[in-house]
Amino acid sequence: MSEMNKKTYVRSHEPIFWGLFGAGGMLTAFLTPVMILITGLLIPLGIIDQGNFNYQTLHGFATTWYGAGIILVLIALPLWHTLHRIFHALHDLGIKRGRDWQQVLSYGFAFAVTVFVFTLLLQMS
Template sequence: MKRSNEPIFWGLFGAGGMVAAIVTPVCILITGLLIPLGILTSDTYTFSRVAILASHWLGALILWVIISLPMWHAMHRIYHGLHDLGVKSCAVHKWLCYGLAFVVTIASAVLLLQMLTR
């Protein structure tokens, strides 16, 4: 039997879906409703405060998970959604979708590591 790498992508898909389902509504609530309505002050969510969060290893890890896992989820969904649109998927589509998710994951890790070393 030929070994498949599909379980890895399904695992990243599931983890990204969970992160997107839990974190995205909270981000929308905070930045889309609570700050504009004045319930939370925008002083709490300034660039300098987010930079302080990203300069701690735990904050950088949380930001990396929030960025990278939903990207894997989205690219996996797009890759398998091509079939629903009638596009016959090939290796190029797989490399484009998962390659983009990989590039975003690595780029966000590099940028967050730069924040840690400041």
């Protein structure tokens, strides 16, 4: 095999962030309208009983392992989606120099909040 046929591939961390971006976008697109419908219309109009959404019920759900996992996913994935979009919007706005600090700031904040929420949910259960 000649040297011209050999390709060198550079490893990138971008697929990880695109995966989190896509999952967060899908989750946001599907669940945000439902949450607005329930908390903005159905509960205030009395169609859904408000008793199901009291503190004790929601705290009881959050202290189970599956409830904590669902809450972590509902907070973390849309946050990763948002910060990935902000990171690329900075490039679209013409802020091109120093992309490393932009990545650290965007993804670092998303990671820090994810870890913070994870530790809070661990302390609750």
